[in-house]
Amino acid sequence: MKSKKKNTQTRPARPRWKWLYILFSVGCLGWLVARTGRKPSRFSYPCQQAAALHSAWLIPAAGLLLARSVRSTRVRQALSAVLMVAMLAFLAVGLGGDPPAVAVGESAGDLARSRAVASSMTPAAWNGGQADGNHDIAVVNHVPAPSGGPHHSGVDALVHLLAEGGVHFFRSDADAFCAAPDGIIAPDDVVLLKVNAAFSERGMTNTDVVKGLIAAVLEHPGGFTGEVVVVENCEGGPDYTHQYNNADNIYQSLEAVVDSFGDPSRVSSSSWWSFTDNMVGEFDTGDYNQGYVWVGNNVSYPKFATGRGTCISLKNGIWNGSSYDKSRMKLINVPVLKSHNSTGITACLKNFMGVPSIHRTTNVHPDLVYSGFMGRMMNQVIYPDLNVLDAIWVSPSHPQGPSGPYSLAVRTNILLAGVDPVALDYYAGRNILYPVSGYGRHDPDTPFSESTNPYHDGTRNFGYPYNALRIMLDATAGVLQQGGHDVTSDPSRMNVRVRDLSRGLGWSGGHCVSGVREPSSEWQFAEGTTRNGFEEWLTLENPQEETANAHLAFMTGEGETFDLEMALPPGSRGTVHVNRVVGQGRDVSCSVTSDKPVVAERPMYFSYGTGWRGGHDVAGAAEPAETWYFAEGYTGPGFEQYVCVLNPGDGPASLTFRFQTEEEGEIVRAGQSVPARTRSTFKINDLLGANYQNSLVLESDRPVVAERALYFDYLGKGDHHWDGGHCVMGAPALSREYFFAEGTTRDGFEEWLTFQNPNPSPLSVTATYQLGEGQGDPVTRTYTVGAGKRYTVFAADEVGAGKDVSVKLSAPDEFLAERSVYFKYQGFGANWPDGHCVIGVPERYDECYFAEGYTGGGFQEWLCLQNPGDTDSTVEVTYYTEEEGALQPRYITVPARTRVTVRVNDNAGPNLQLSCRLRVTSGPKVVVERPMYFDYW
Structure with a gap:
């Protein structure tokens, strides 16, 4: 008997990867059917074409297997031919898309x-x-x-x-x-x-x-x-x-x-x-x-x-x-x-x-x-x-x-x-x-x-x-x-x-004002608008121990007046949204009268023109005047300068604009007027002309109120494109001495001083720059301002970069000085470009007031205190809030011949709408400014 030997050789295993393409093709076919659905036009999409390319062979292949089960040779051959033609057509569509011609050409996109x-x-x-x-x-x-x-x-x-x-x-x-x-x-x-x-x-x-x-x-x-x-x-x-x-x-x-x-x-x-x-x-x-x-x-x-x-x-x-x-x-x-x-x-x-x-x-x-x-x-x-x-x-x-x-x-x-x-x-x-x-x-x-x-x-x-x-x-x-x-x-x-x-989700930027020397029963504002892209507010501070009853009259350029009555509790601050009072799309001025002395400011936030964002703020004028002075002004590329004039009187006011320019000396534009109880706006780029660095003496035959608003895309020393705007209330008189508490040459800030000399003779101005604590001794410079001209100083050229700067200015004759600062503020994670400007304070004070202030989200408020004296000063700060009334006083020491900066968000606390009063309790008088930086939302 022959023995049966067991065959110990095994057939080589087929690599499993050979099945992967079959599975991939099945997946492509399933995806093609599901994604195309009942919308044939989707078959032209590239993803569908790729799926068709890889799955097209499955249908005729399945058909060929089916054909093998057909007994008739003739039928089997005919069916196979039809299926092969179908496969070729399917591949053509899979390769090409809608019409066959689209198989030609390349993709686009680097x-x-x-x-x-x-x-x-x-x-x-x-x-x-x-x-x-x-x-x-x-x-x-x-x-x-x-x-x-x-x-x-x-x-x-x-x-x-x-x-x-x-x-x-x-x-x-x-x-x-x-x-x-x-x-x-x-x-x-x-x-x-x-x-x-x-x-x-x-x-x-x-x-x-x-x-x-x-x-x-x-x-x-x-x-x-x-x-x-x-x-x-x-x-x-x-x-x-x-x-x-x-x-x-x-x-x-x-x-x-x-x-x-x-x-x-x-x-x-x-x-x-x-x-x-x-x-x-x-x-x-x-x-x-x-x-x-x-x-x-x-x-x-x-x-x-x-x-x-x-x-x-x-x-x-x-x-x-x-x-x-x-x-x-x-x-x-x-x-x-x-x-x-x-x-x-x-x-x-x-x-x-x-x-x-x-x-x-x-x-x-x-x-x-x-x-x-x-x-x-x-x-x-x-x-x-x-x-x-x-x-x-x-x-x-x-x-x-x-x-x-x-x-x-x-x-x-x-x-x-x-x-x-x-x-x-x-x-x-x-x-x-x-x-x-x-x-x-x-x-x-x-x-x-x-x-x-x-x-x-x-x-x-x-x-x-x-x-x-x-x-x-x-x-x-x-x-x-x-x-x-x-x-x-x-x-x-x-x-x-x-x-x-x-640079922020809203209207980001900053504004700054100097402290008001004393409350008043009357305040006037020439500028204001509720046009698209502008939000106007009015803040009122009552530092008295009795309720103050205020009357607000908003006057439009068309002669309309909107009236509002407002009761301010003792030691409080009140806020008015002007857009809400007068409606959208109006240019308005405002007159505030009160039975008790109060303080008033008008902050505005805006997106001007094609998107110059920011804000500006001014304290009101205590009374109208026949002459107003402005040291700053520019009508060059990227700057749009306006003067807003309120005539609160019963008759028209005739105006004369006397510009002191760096380029040509004095240029006079007469023949302008403002109707009774209205405000008018003058674009200086048109009235004066382009490319002038200018100061202004505005003369009127009746008492009026005047402000200068300046909107800009500031290039500065580094092609910055810091856009925004600032505004000042004009000065009704000149002085021989001015003080500025705020100022810095730190990275992201460019500070300028402008001097106006409307006099018939040249003027020598002496500047003493007082630096922040530990930043060095004061720096003294002297400048000559031509007769009927204006003069400009870049602060960093005088004191160097990276300094906090307060300034004292003096001259033998009367003049005017302004300080403008353009910036990209980056404190506490911000990235907010804008600019602010103030007219110098003609004398130091032992007491001053600020009606505006906010320490809520998106706002950073500061107090800058300058002590030009030879001994230290102690200053008491009292905050009047809408939320909690008057807070307990805070005390700040300001060393001699220097300046101190206080962050109000920390000093007063967060999320407060507040006004404040500052009072020197010991030492020399001081000068105070309040810059605020914000992402207004």
């Missing part, structure tokens, strides 16, 4: 270049020559990363910037800067946030921005009782539950954002995709099913229920069971900015593709580009109340857009908003995406219009002209205009305001 551009991008700002305010654009850049709470500083700053241009986010009578009776969102509105959730990663709306918008709405200054609903038709696949999202925390989905507010009756979402195939009737027909109502010509719209159960028809509004109310339904369009291989860009217009049921549309992209489809949607269904364009991350690469993978996204940290979606798309393409990408199809002003494949720059054509963006903008604008909507892509009709958040 990622390294794009990221370099984005890191240093400064969005363009301008005032359009034909702008009427209806097409204005608000832009915030250097948006910081979210802090972790629901609020988003970029959203909050954007809402504030919109209000500066007259677009108020909130509809309310509340005393809040971003609210107005004609604002957008009322307390009981249903607010729909139309997001872009059709793609994941950076291809969707930033969920941090969405959370910030929801938080802003919920904190409505009038109290919010309505609803916020996130809405979208993602056209297939997940919408609010993406695994990878556009956020700092990439796992924060839109669903997670909605859930984080914890109350679906206040914040909910509606997935229009979930009922995109349900064709339904309106509520008033008795149909309460969620679904789409068909209008025709590709137009349809959703009707649905919110988390509270509110019935919403997007076309007709809120259904209450018997009628519709569209006035309480607001739509905020919240797209993400990115490239699109067909339309050029995705932004405000393209985001409306997530409103209709795409399954009911035909030739949707040609309709979108050539026939204004989105315009028809907005005309026939709903026009957005506001557009907030997310450009925190942009996806600039062609042809990958409209997908936005993390690997191809660029962080620009920009948000934009406006009521005109066409203007916003034009601006975003031209000034954000195009500079980042360098790709001409993102530029609505491209001169190229060919339809060749590839385009002139070698990039791939997906079936639309190179200038498809311009064609879409023009077509949509035409349709919207036919529907009564005033839209434009003409930049001359746009004002663009840009806010750089790296």
Whole structure:
């Protein structure tokens, strides 16, 4: 018997990695089916094409295996041939996209270049020559990363910037800067946030921005009782539950954002995709099913229920069971900015593709580009109340857009908003995406219009002209205009305001005033405005032991007067928001009278022109005068100088302006006047002319009050571009001696002194610079000021850098001196450019007062005390607060011949609205100034 030997050799194991590509192909096929869904147009997207390329062989391969089971040879051969042809066609589509021709051409986008551009991008700002305010654009850049709470500083700053241009986010009578009776969102509105959730990663709306918008709405200054609903038709696949999202925390989905507010009756979402195939009737027909109502010509719209159960028809509004109310339904369009291989860009217009049921549309992209489809949607269904364009991350690469993978996204940290979606798309393409990408199809002003494949720059054509963006903008604008909507892509009709958040979220800067020698029963202010971009306040200090009853009269340039009565308790401070008293859009002066002596200041905060931000503050004039003096003034590039004159009398006042210039000596401008009980504003750049360093003697035939406001983009010694503004009350008389307590030559500060000599003879001015403790002995200098001229000194040239400086000035004849300081204040983590200016104090005092003061968030208040004497001084400081009344006195020692700086936030305590009184209890008299630095919000 033959023995059977066991074969001990084993067949070599097949490497398992050979199965990986098969599994990968199966995964690609599954992803292709899920992501394309029932929207065939998505098959042209690059990600779909890549998936098709790797999975195309599976279907015919499966078919060939099936064919093997067919017994008939002829049938088997025919079936195999058909399947092979199908595979080749499938591969062609997978390789090429929409028409076969698009297999030609290259991609566009140098990622390294794009990221370099984005890191240093400064969005363009301008005032359009034909702008009427209806097409204005608000832009915030250097948006910081979210802090972790629901609020988003970029959203909050954007809402504030919109209000500066007259677009108020909130509809309310509340005393809040971003609210107005004609604002957008009322307390009981249903607010729909139309997001872009059709793609994941950076291809969707930033969920941090969405959370910030929801938080802003919920904190409505009038109290919010309505609803916020996130809405979208993602056209297939997940919408609010993406695994990878556009956020700092990439796992924060839109669903997670909605859930984080914890109350679906206040914040909910509606997935229009979930009922995109349900064709339904309106509520008033008795149909309460969620679904789409068909209008025709590709137009349809959703009707649905919110988390509270509110019935919403997007076309007709809120259904209450018997009628519709569209006035309480607001739509905020919240797209993400990115490239699109067909339309050029995705932004405000393209985001409306997530409103209709795409399954009911035909030739949707040609309709979108050539026939204004989105315009028809907005005309026939709903026009957005506001557009907030997310450009925190942009996806600039062609042809990958409209997908936005993390690997191809660029962080620009920009948000934009406006009521005109066409203007916003034009601006975003031209000034954000195009500079980042360098790709001409993102530029609505491209001169190229060919339809060749590839385009002139070698990039791939997906079936639309190179200038498809311009064609879409023009077509949509035409349709919207036919529907009564005033839209434009003409930049001359746009004002663009840009806010750089790296220097603060609000109006950052600083102001400074010298102490007031004594309270008075009358105070006058010539300057003041409540125009867009200006917030005016009045602060009153009552240091008396009895209640002071004050009467405030606000006088406009049109002769109107607004009166306000105010009772000030003993030892207190009171605050008046002038915008609230007189309304928006008025130039106002103010007269304060009181039955007890009080102290009054007028702080103003602003965003001037194209975005020169800051604030200024003056103490009032105790009485009108016929002559006013100003030592500082400049009409050169980057400076805009004004003189505001209040005439409180009963007859017109005739004015003569006598300018003392460094360039030409005295120049006289006569023939100006101010009507009775009004104020007038004179722009000195026009009255005097350009490029003059000037001082001014203002003469009037009647007693008037005069202030000089100066707004600037200060270049200084280092091409700084420190923008802002300062203001001083004129001096009604000259002196032979002046003191300045504040001043510094530290890094980030540039200090100047200006001397005015209106006399017929030259004048010798002696300056003694007193330095901070431990910074050295006083420095003495002498300057000669020509007759009828002004003279300028740069303080750092006299004492060196890094010094705290107080100054004493003296001369044998009368003159005037001012000290202006331009800065980027960086104390305690700030980064706030601006400038402040004061006229010198003609004598030291043993007691002085400040009506204004605040130690709350975003404000840093200081007291600078100068002791020119030969012995130490002790100064008592009493703070009068709105919150706690009078605080216990504090005591400060000021060494001889030096100056001391006190931080009021520490000395008085935080979060106080306060005035103060300073009194020398021992030693020589002192001089005191109060600088304040702020991010006004």
